[in-house]
Amino acid sequence: MTYSVSQLLKQDLPLQPIEINGWVRTFRANRFIALNDGSTLNNIQCVVDFEQTDAAILKRITTGAAVHIEGELVESQGKGQKVEIKVNSIAILGDSHPDDYPIQPKKHSFEFLRENAHLRTRTNTFSAVMRLRSSLSFAIHKYFNDNGFYHVHTPIITGSDAEGAGEMFRVSNLDAKNPPLNKDGSVNYKEDFFGKETNLTVSGQLEAESYAMSLGKVYTFGPTFRAENSNTSRHLAEFWMIEPEVAFMDLAGNMDLAEAFMKSVLNYVLEHNREDLEFLEQRLLDEEKTKPAADRSEMSLIDKIKFVVDNNFKRVSYTEAIDILKDSKPNKKKKFKYIIEEWGADLQSEHERFLVEKHFKCPVILFDYPANIKAFYMRLNEDGKTVRAMDILFPGIGEMVGGSQREERLEVLKEKMKALDIDEKELWWYLDLRKYGTAVHSGFGLGFERLVMFATGMGNIRDVIPFPRTPQNADF
Ligand code: 4AD
Numbered sequence: 146m147t148y149s150v151s152q153l154l155k156q157d158l159p160l161q162p163i164e165i166n167g168w169v170r171t172f173r174a175n176r177f178i179a180l181n182d183g184s185t186l187n188n189i190q191c192v193v194d195f196e197q198t199d200a201a202i203l204k205r206i207t208t209g210a211a212v213h214i215e216g217e218l219v220e221s222q223g224k225g226q227k228v229e230i231k232v233n234s235i236a237i238l239g240d241s242h243p244d245d246y247p248i249q250p251k252k253h254s255f256e257f258l259r260e261n262a263h264l265r266t267r268t269n270t271f272s273a274v275m276r277l278r279s280s281l282s283f284a285i286h287k288y289f290n291d292n293g294f295y296h297v298h299t300p301i302i303t304g305s306d307a308e309g310a311g312e313m314f315r316v317s318n319l320d321a322k323n324p325p326l327n328k329d330g331s332v333n334y335k336e337d338f339f340g341k342e343t344n345l346t347v348s349g350q351l352e353a354e355s356y357a358m359s360l361g362k363v364y365t366f367g368p369t370f371r372a373e374n375s376n377t378s379r380h381l382a383e384f385w386m387i388e389p390e391v392a393f394m395d396l397a398g399n400m401d402l403a404e405a406f407m408k409s410v411l412n413y414v415l416e417h418n419r420e421d422l423e424f425l426e427q428r429l430l431d432e433e434k435t436k437p438a439a440d441r442s443e444m445s446l447i448d449k450i451k452f453v454v455d456n457n458f459k460r461v462s463y464t465e466a467i468d469i470l471k472d473s474k475p476n477k478k479k480k481f482k483y484i485i486e487e488w489g490a491d492l493q494s495e496h497e498r499f500l501v502e503k504h505f506k507c508p509v510i511l512f513d514y515p516a517n518i519k520a521f522y523m524r525l526n527e528d529g530k531t532v533r534a535m536d537i538l539f540p541g542i543g544e545m546v547g548g549s550q551r552e553e554r555l556e557v558l559k560e561k562m563k564a565l566d567i568d569e570k571e572l573w574w575y576l577d578l579r580k581y582g583t584a585v586h587s588g589f590g591l592g593f594e595r596l597v598m599f600a601t602g603m604g605n606i607r608d609v610i611p612f613p614r615t616p617q618n619a620d621f
């Protein structure tokens with residue numbers, strides 16, 4: 146029978162015959178293969194009898210080679226592992242030339258591995274990160290499924306700008322250099338495939354709202370695209386977003402949902418991905434040792450995750466946050482680069498980080514933002530100047546979630562759109578939701594890669610998605 150490494154590590158001994166496929170991580174002393182098949186962080190030691198094995202085959206057992214092994218699972222004589230495979234026969238399925246195979250058994254920089262994104266999951270760090278990513282994705286679907294939500298597939302190509310931020314990738318089959326023109330010189334999109342301007346979606350929210358207003362509790366989990374030119378360690382041009390949307394739920398309910406949901410999925414990986422988490426935690430501890438004592442993190446990776454799972458998120462209004470920030474300095478000498486002079490200013494990431502990392506030292510839900518710095522669809526408060534928006538800020542990450550209670554009143558929404566110059570005709574179907582059986586409803590968007598960053602302790606968003614898309618980079 147063919148086993149995976151993770152299955153073999155759980156078997157009673159001795160066991161034979163067994164078969165296994167995998168890739169050679171190292172081959173020592175013409176005898177000991179460390180074999181990995183991706184099923185677990187652990188390699189299994191396979192002991193080759195070099196006297197019984199063809200010399201030509203022994204030469205082809207190199208780092209990166211794919212092999213098929215038949216043998217027996219026995220107690221290990223060596224240190225560091227309980228079991229090993231006594232190899233009876235080995236077949237080389239795919240050679241890997243030792244001189245030019247990029248992933249050598251040594252430490253490679255993340256920059257180097259990014260250039261080899263197609264091979265980087267052959268390292269312990271990236272295989273652990275991607276197993277965690279997969280587990281988080283499963284935990285997310287499980288949470289919603291367990292809690293009565295329906296999964297909705299919202300379109301990737303859309304005709305609307307959900308966020309009104311104008312950071313969209315245009316989709317068009319017109320000749321880019323020589324497009325058909327209208328009389329006034331503007332591009333004639335009537336001749337385009339869809340007969341109008343279209344773009345890759347920045348968010349599935351508006352469509353999710355339509356489904357919430359009939360199915361009640363829904364969520365989307367899909368790729369979203371933003372052409373914002375921010376070359377930071379927290380932005381991607383293509384990222385995955387989870388967007389629940391719930392009818393008859395107000396902003397307070399939205400906060401409760403977001404908090405319970407995030408705790409649940411993080412708890413899932415604490416319970417199911419211990420090995421990978423412990424490996425990543427050790428990697429971070431080693432990295433910390435190279436820093437000056439003052440810059441070292443106070444908590445280990447697993448403790449940070451546990452802290453989030455076990456403690457309440459702090460809920461703070463925008464207005465309270467501004468009061469705190471006005472009186473604060475990030476440290477004794479330094480001032481913020483961007484000083485908040487008055488109520489109404491948008492918070493910069495330095496302010497968000499100050500609030501979560503220095504002031505509250507826990508995840509913070511900021512709510513009731515000034516209307517003029519938030520999207521058109523947010524529910525206006527009775528004060529006429531704030532909206533029922535919420536952002537969830539995480540230590541080490543900054544903004545993890547953005548959400549709101551939605552404006553459910555047709556006339557108020559129309560007025561808002563008019564003020565922002567949003568064409569009613571473009572969103573006629575969205576307005577219909579307010580015309581026919583409108584109701585209070587709310588939802589939020591969680592940036593999946595930012596969650597993976599938090600759960601893995603990785604510092605750059607490019608290292609938590611298989612093939613990152615960033616400005617000037619779509620190589621794979
Ligand atoms: O705050 P945002 O823009 O909110 C929305 O799109 C709403 N329509 C969501 C909703 O209410 N249904 O984005 C939501 C989250 C952010 O908090 C952040 O975590 C992530 O998406 N995000 C990005 N992640 C990676 N790269 C980018 N360029 C991102 N932009 C936003």
Ligand code: MG
Pocket residue numbers: 536544546547
């Ligand atoms: Mg946001």
